[in-house]
Amino acid sequence: MILNGSLNGNSMNAVALKMLLGDRAKYLGLVFGVTFATLLMAQQVSIFVGIMSRTANAITSVREADVWVMDPRVRYVDEVEPMRDVELSRVRSVPGVDWAVPFYKGLSTIRLADGLTQQVQLIGVDDVSLIGLCDDMLSGRRDAIRDPQSAIMDRNGFLFVWPEGDFQNSRTFELNDNRLRIRGVCNEKPTFLTFPILYVTYQTAMEITPPQRKKMPFIVVKARDGVTAEALATRIAHTTGLQALTAPQFRWRSINYYLERTGIPINFGITIALGAIIGAAITAQTFYIFVVENLKQFAAMKAVGVTNGQLLRMVLLQASVVGSMGYGLGMGATALFFFATKNQPALQGFQLYAQVMAGTAVSIAIIILGSILFSLRKVFRLDPAVVFRG
Amino acid sequence: MSDVSLRHVSKSFAAGDGQVQVLHDVSTDIRLGELTMLVGPSGCGKTTLISILSGILSASAGEIELLGHSLTQMNDRKKVMFRRKNIGFIFQQYNLLPALTAAENAGMPLMASGLSMQKASQRACELLDAVGMSDHVNKLPRQLSGGQQQRVAIARALVHSPRLIVCDEPTAALDAASGKGVMDILRQIASTPERGVIVVTHDNRIYSHADRILEMSDGRLIGDHAPDAFIHKE
Numbered sequence A: 001m002i003l004n005g006s007l008n009g010n011s012m013n014a015v016a017l018k019m020l021l022g023d024r025a026k027y028l029g030l031v032f033g034v035t036f037a038t039l040l041m042a043q044q045v046s047i048f049v050g051i052m053s054r055t056a057n058a059i060t061s062v063r064e065a066d067v068w069v070m071d072p073r074v075r076y077v078d079e080v081e082p083m084r085d086v087e088l089s090r091v092r093s094v095p096g097v098d099w100a101v102p103f104y105k106g107l108s109t110i111r112l113a114d115g116l117t118q119q120v121q122l123i124g125v126d127d128v129s130l131i132g133l134c135d136d137m138l139s140g141r142r143d144a145i146r147d148p149q150s151a152i153m154d155r156n157g158f159l160f161v162w163p164e165g166d167f168q169n170s171r172t173f174e175l176n177d178n179r180l181r182i183r184g185v186c187n188e189k190p191t192f193l194t195f196p197i198l199y200v201t202y203q204t205a206m207e208i209t210p211p212q213r214k215k216m217p218f219i220v221v222k223a224r225d226g227v228t229a230e231a232l233a234t235r236i237a238h239t240t241g242l243q244a245l246t247a248p249q250f251r252w253r254s255i256n257y258y259l260e261r262t263g264i265p266i267n268f269g270i271t272i273a274l275g276a277i278i279g280a281a282i283t284a285q286t287f288y289i290f291v292v293e294n295l296k297q298f299a300a301m302k303a304v305g306v307t308n309g310q311l312l313r314m315v316l317l318q319a320s321v322v323g324s325m326g327y328g329l330g331m332g333a334t335a336l337f338f339f340a341t342k343n344q345p346a347l348q349g350f351q352l353y354a355q356v357m358a359g360t361a362v363s364i365a366i367i368i369l370g371s372i373l374f375s376l377r378k379v380f381r382l383d384p385a386v387v388f389r390g
Numbered sequence B: 001m002s003d004v005s006l007r008h009v010s011k012s013f014a015a016g017d018g019q020v021q022v023l024h025d026v027s028t029d030i031r032l033g034e035l036t037m038l039v040g041p042s043g044c045g046k047t048t049l050i051s052i053l054s055g056i057l058s059a060s061a062g063e064i065e066l067l068g069h070s071l072t073q074m075n076d077r078k079k080v081m082f083r084r085k086n087i088g089f090i091f092q093q094y095n096l097l098p099a100l101t102a103a104e105n106a107g108m109p110l111m112a113s114g115l116s117m118q119k120a121s122q123r124a125c126e127l128l129d130a131v132g133m134s135d136h137v138n139k140l141p142r143q144l145s146g147g148q149q150q151r152v153a154i155a156r157a158l159v160h161s162p163r164l165i166v167c168d169e170p171t172a173a174l175d176a177a178s179g180k181g182v183m184d185i186l187r188q189i190a191s192t193p194e195r196g197v198i199v200v201t202h203d204n205r206i207y208s209h210a211d212r213i214l215e216m217s218d219g220r221l222i223g224d225h226a227p228d229a230f231i232h233k234e
Helices: A011-022 A024-054 A086-092 A142-146 A155-161 A202-208 A229-240 A247-261 A264-293 A295-303 A308-340 A354-380 A384-388 B046-053 B076-086 B102-106 B108-112 B117-130 B146-158 B176-190 B204-209 B227-233
Strands: A067-070 A097-111 A117-125 A137-139 A150-154 A172-175 A178-186 A197-201 A218-223 A243-246 B004-015 B018-030 B035-039 B061-066 B087-090 B164-168 B196-201 B212-217 B220-225
Touching: A011 A024, A011 A308, A011 B108, A011 B117, A024 A247, A024 A264, A024 A308, A024 A354, A067 A229, A067 A247, A086 A097, A086 A218, A086 A229, A097 A202, A117 A155, A117 A202, A142 A150, A142 A178, A142 A197, A150 A155, A155 A178, A178 A202, A197 A202, A218 A229, A229 A243, A243 A247, A247 A264, A264 A295, A264 A308, A264 A354, A295 A308, A295 A354, A308 A354, A384 B046, B004 B046, B018 B046, B018 B061, B018 B220, B035 B046, B035 B176, B035 B204, B046 B061, B046 B164, B046 B196, B076 B087, B087 B146, B102 B108, B102 B117, B102 B146, B108 B117, B117 B146, B146 B164, B146 B176, B164 B176, B176 B196, B176 B204, B196 B204, B204 B227, B212 B227, B220 B227
Parallel strands: A117 A197, A150 A178, B035 B196, B035 B212, B087 B164, B164 B196
Antiparallel strands: A067 A218, A067 A243, A097 A117, A097 A172, A097 A218, A137 A178, A150 A197, A172 A178, B004 B018, B004 B061, B212 B220
């Protein structure tokens, strides 16, 4: 008896794969649809996450700090409400503080040798510890910042102000009628404001910025061993009446401020939604057409004894092959995009996040499953006329 | 007892707000070892009738008994399993899968039963040899003529040794010579007592191959003829 031969449940899988790969143009069209949808979703979401992360880069770049102390009215990192100098001593006196140093952050305008002006983010770091100064130096030395009239600029800012580059060639400029010289260039993640980042010592910052009664925007604090950042922040706030937040708390508060108070999330949300809808439409439509165009083949198979369950498994296999190929290529293209643009100032620091990869995989799976379930209804309810008519 | 028995079979389809009755109280018996032709004008219900007697479509009323089993009592899954084992199909447009070779296409019913593609193709090659297609086993359908594709379809219909072969206009898309070749094969299949062949056709060139001709009109069986008498009547 024929059916006494070796049984192999994979034979219909082989048929499914041959059907899929047999029509090269349709197969490539399907894979392209999924690739495009994956690319749209993963790239746009990653850029959105990257932009929102930039709003807090000024916080994450001060890697040593466990707690940020500021005026209670400050809502995000780019909002400055200066404190009295005496607050530094008060914070240092709180039990559990290992060290606390001042951190200046504000906007200033520099005047270049040719008379042009440029707004910069002025960062004043503690003269002794240099905490808050970037450490990936592309030219010069970090401690050169302690020399009189010295500054360090971030790479993107330097190239923006002096596009010809040449980091070794020392540049001079004026800031509030004070002559300063670039003594080094460092690599630092861009911030949301995109202005060049100009590092000076805290003391220099106090000297070159307009005189005010209160000038200290932030105090950054390190907790002693055995003291948690959360506990220390609570203690500082309770003892001094100032606002003290752990670095992650301050980071999320800044991100949330931009999310709530700017049109970025809505605009990006619309872009991402459109990308997802277009990608979903392309994928769903292509897969639907693929199944519907094979309807007569499925009908013939049903007539000769292929069950709906077997057809379902065949279509799911085809979908998983197309989905895996398209997703892999789409993710590869997204990763390639971020790799190729990693040194461009506009996209520096943007990356493909694992969470985005997982979310996109789920979205693509839902889109494909939705489209095949929709098209399979036609297969399951096939009119016998489809089988018999020419 | 007959091998295929239809008793008072009716079928209606929904159409708009009402119903269209396609078959009216059809009763007949069909025996194995015969080639039975079902003839009649387009739209008279021939295709609906073979769909019902092969278990692809359910009747609205009536009893269908096939090879000792009541199709009326079977659910859809049992019908598929029954079809897989007992019925072979030949379609007007062959309905071969374009991505599969002739041997793989012919082996499809065995693969549906769980046999590996390799073993199903081996068995299919024997059938392809029997229908004169041994030189074309590894060709894709697009590389075959219409007559050759129909021979592959015949091999597919026979590969699982079914007892009943149901053919829908098997010669409609073929030239006279190819059509005769196909009918010769079907005639030979029907000459064995354990197998029956039912052919729906418009093609009066092939009436002489039948053992018996059932004539339909407007959803009713209106005649049961010997081929010579029917050809003479035509």
